Amino acid sequence: MDWTPLILSAKLAIWTMLLIPILASPMASLLAFGRFKGKSLLDAVVTLPMVMPPTVLGFALLVVMGPRGYLGGLWEDVTGNRLVFSFTGILLASLVFNLPFAVQPLRASLEKLDPRLLESAAVLGLSPLSTFFRIVLPNCMGGLAAASILVFAHSLGEFGVILMVGGSIPGQTQVASVAIFEAVEALRFDDAFRMSAALIPVCFAVLLIINKINARRA
């Protein structure tokens, strides 16, 4: 059996998990602490990928990231490469798709933070940066861990969005879920079964870890 789709899925999941805090953390803090007009609007925009059908989101991304879209056009001008049908392309799509799944747990753990802790830190003269590293981060470790692991599992199983912007290129964008779908369509049920069998224990382990983190936080 060809393991490339599974390895590619793992690569996508790991990259998404590593990069998503950069996008999600500022968004989560803004939503947890921000007092501004249009906050609920921002909240809705961030959460949208969670409720939209993945194929609809995928099609929207295909249009935006295609060479005639704003993002895709800019990308092609700067790098000379096409954004859709590339690993970078599906990674970007995966980040957008996963954003709400990282923002929500992060935001919840930030909101649970005792404001008195932050006030004391300010009174004691701690800079915002050291407040973040010495107080916010250690207190939100659980939320961050939950977010990362959820995003990891979620990108491992991602199908609709990748199907739209990926183009199923073996070794570049043909992830496990797409390969399984294709195997079933081609009546290669054995291949589909083997690939699924390899995915299930990983997803199961991820759920066990999430439960463990949640139990410790409670």
Added chain:
Amino acid sequence: MKRIFSLVLVLCLLVPSGAFAADLFIAQAANFTPVMKEIIPAFEKATGLKAQATYASTGKLYGQIINDAPFDIFLAADEKRPNKLFADGLAEKPFVYAKGQVVLWSSDKNFCGDDWKATVVNDAVKRVSIANTETAPYGTSSMKAMQAVGIWDKVQPKLVFGQSISQAFQFASTGSADVGFCAYSSVFTDAGKKGCFTVVDEAPPVIQAACVLKSAPHADAAAKFVKFLATPEVQAMKLKYGYK
């Protein structure tokens, strides 16, 4: 608020599901959708029966049929699956209802000309969309055309694969792929009219076969539909959308 909610809930439950009942259920491969949208009203007018079609990929419909989906007739995009249903004793003998043709379609008028081979190997063409060569008959046919003229190995790095012929067209029509191997029928859609195409003569015609299912709940209606497919009226509709 609660009262309104309950009212809505009750109304939803009361909507008669019988309103969607039909006399004939058709499993239709997606590429034939535009023609079918004309065939069904004509059939209903001619027979007074009500027909309902489900449009999906041949592979997906086949999977539903072997798992007892209650269809009467299966109009596939290939010969392989109807033949397999026949061999497994699940369907009557298949018959050919349409022959499709592969075209090279582009939204960029610069990429259309007499010579499709020159276009796909052109360096300005970075991405070429094609339907899955293993599962989609149009994909297989496109691959055979490239193999026949000896450019398959050269073009392969440029290929992006759609799950179906409609996805291959979608990649091309959004401009994400510069050109795409598509079905002749997609040229007649609203999006298809905005671009240009070259007929790929080297691509073998895509033989689309149909079969009446043994488990058909409405065998009489299915037989009438099979008869209707052979009428000159339907023949004219097929020609209009690039099928033979």
